Amino acid sequence: MDAFPIQELALPIALGGHDIIGQARTGTGKTLAFGIALLQRSEHGGKKPQALVVAPTRELASQVTEDLVVAGGKLGSRVLAVYGGRAYEPQVQALRDGVDVVVGTPGRLLDLVKQKHLDLSEVGTLVLDEADRMLDLGFLPDIERIIERIPAKRQTMLFSATMPGPIVSLSRRYLTRPTNVRAESRDESEATPQVVQHVWQAHQMDKPELLARVLQAQGRGLTMVFCQTKRACDRVAGDLVQRGFDAAAVHGDLGQSQRERALRAFRNGKIDVLVATDVAARGLDVDDVTHVVNYETPDSAETYVHRIGRTGRAGKEGTAITLIDWGDLSRWKLINGTLGLDFAVPEETYSTSEHLYEVLGIPAGTTGTLPKAKRGERTGLESEALEDIGETGRTRSPARRERTPAEAAPAAEERPARPKRKRNRSRTRGGKTVAAGTAAASESPSAPEPAAAPAPVAEAAPAASGGDTVVTERKRGRSRRRTRAGQPTERDPWNS
Structure with a gap:
């Protein structure tokens, strides 16, 4: 070699x-x-x-x-x-x-x-x-x-x-x-020469349909799709799964175990489409990546070089497809000029354009949904085990780690049970403390006697048959005398 x-x-x-x-x-x-x-x-x-x-x-x-x-x-x-x-x-x-x-x-x-x-x-x-x-x-x-x-x-x-x-x-x-x-001459383009590059101007609303047809191109193997944001990665990957493709997303919001699971499934051929942000554009070496799709325009020439460098590795050939939105034309012209490419004016392309089918070898009549006959060829992301790598959500010193239940159990057994304390609430009457539950008859003789209850008031009410008058008694509200430090206070006139 x-x-x-x-x-x-x-x-x-x-x-x-x-x-x-x-x-x-x-x-x-x-x-x-x-x-x-x-x-x-x-x-x-x-x-x-x-x-x-x-x-x-x-x-x-x-x-x-x-x-x-x-x-x-x-x-x-x-x-x-x-x-x-x-x-x-x-x-x-x-x-x-x-x-x-x-x-x-x-x-x-x-x-x-x-x-x-x-x-x-x-x-x-x-x-x-x-x-x-x-x-x-x-x-x-x-x-x-x-x-x-x-x-x-x-x-x-x-x-x-x-x-x-x-x-x-x-x-x-x-x-x-x-x-x-x-390792190359200075006048040589930094873009990988063994990669066939296609740059097309595509409408944002038509990109999902266009991508679905690109993924059905002749000779397509493992494919990487690059997006600018994490949200776009999830959206594109979910849309591809609904269309029947074996796809998964990789970005910074996923846990490390989830990211490694998706990468392992991609390397092992259990999925054939990996939708990623630029976090995967550096150092990711996967054999047999045949196509790279820039679903969104990269932010710089260096990013473009690293993205398309995921294919055509180790002397192999590859295909790179870049979809330029109308609002990204100015940024793309800077990238194109920096790298010395020939795509200053990308060709306007839609999911139904004839040159799209001809250049990539897409079979005639291909739609945006993968036929059921071609589904199930790969086992999918679910077949790849999710390893428990002990990932943590925050940085923590191992010296202050939390104890496991097995470690905490002996410590709990050694510690004696704390006896329950009985709550003892004291009551006061006339400013002096008495034991709870003591009858009124045992109160201190020095406490002032409560005021006598007022006599009921008689009212005259007409008899049901008329003529005679029946006297009834109306009970008056209970009145309690308030005390402050053992001394009676003025009676509240509203309770009189």
Whole structure:
């Protein structure tokens, strides 16, 4: 198997211990370009990590870890992935047992360092993967804090598909005489050349129908659909499921276990459509992705490059389709000009356009609903188990974790039961306390006697048969004398 150009250029320099700024298209083997050198130069068997790889997203950290585990299998390298969304305890325990290489996201790395679970004092190799993406996500302050905790005498490598100006400034501060490695000529377009690109102007209301027909194109395999927002991801994925497609969404609002479940189902072929935000556009390496659909216009040229780079990987061919809404034409023209593409004026396309069927090889008569005969070929997302990874909704130190019911039960048994206290309410009469339930006859003789009840008032009422008068008695309301500190108060005239 032949090495990729970036590997041929970078490996000799990296094995020599020199700092590197590496640039190459996505999907051309950057991970092994630094991974092989990193594993070879690390000492194995110690407690503290010898190398650190910082990645911008959880998905990229997981992908890099898997590649390093495979590459370092015969060397016996111990590689640990640390990122948010997973429980602290397994990561902390692995660090206590000892690891050689740590791959993680900036936030979780700093948390473990502050809690003194992760010691970076013996790190000799630092790798910043997809460095431009970390700058876009605002991780620059966190990266600087991490670098301050690493020995100044180290090897530092920056790898990314694009190298904007801030990356140059970062390299000047933290790299020592770095070697710039670029795996393609400067006048070559940054877009992946083996990917056939189609850019069409589509109406927002017609996009669901158009997408459903694109997914029935000839030779379509695994497909990734990119949206700008999380809400759009859920809406598009739900619409595709109703139309009969095996689809799932991946975005930041989902729990880590749900995201990994969807990615596993996609990699294993249990679903063939993955609707994602740009969180999955970096470092997601899935074999046999034949089509990428930009359902919504990307926000920059770099995002466009990374999106379509999910297909056409490792020298394979792929197809990228971008749907431009009328309101996004100006933004697309900037992207088109930056990348030097030939789609400055996208062709107006609808779900019924003839050129759509001809270019993609969509069978005639195809509708926006997948025929029942083609359904059930894949087992679907439900067939992929949802792993319990101990994900937490907030960052919490393992030292202050909540006890399980099994741990709390012995403590409850050891603690003696607290006796119930009997409430004893005292009553006062005439300003003096008497026991509850005491009869009125046992009251203190010093208490003033209550006023005599007024005599009933007689009223004359006419007899039912007339003539004679019948005298009846009307009961007067009960009057109670109020006292303050044992002294009687004036009678309320309303109760008289």
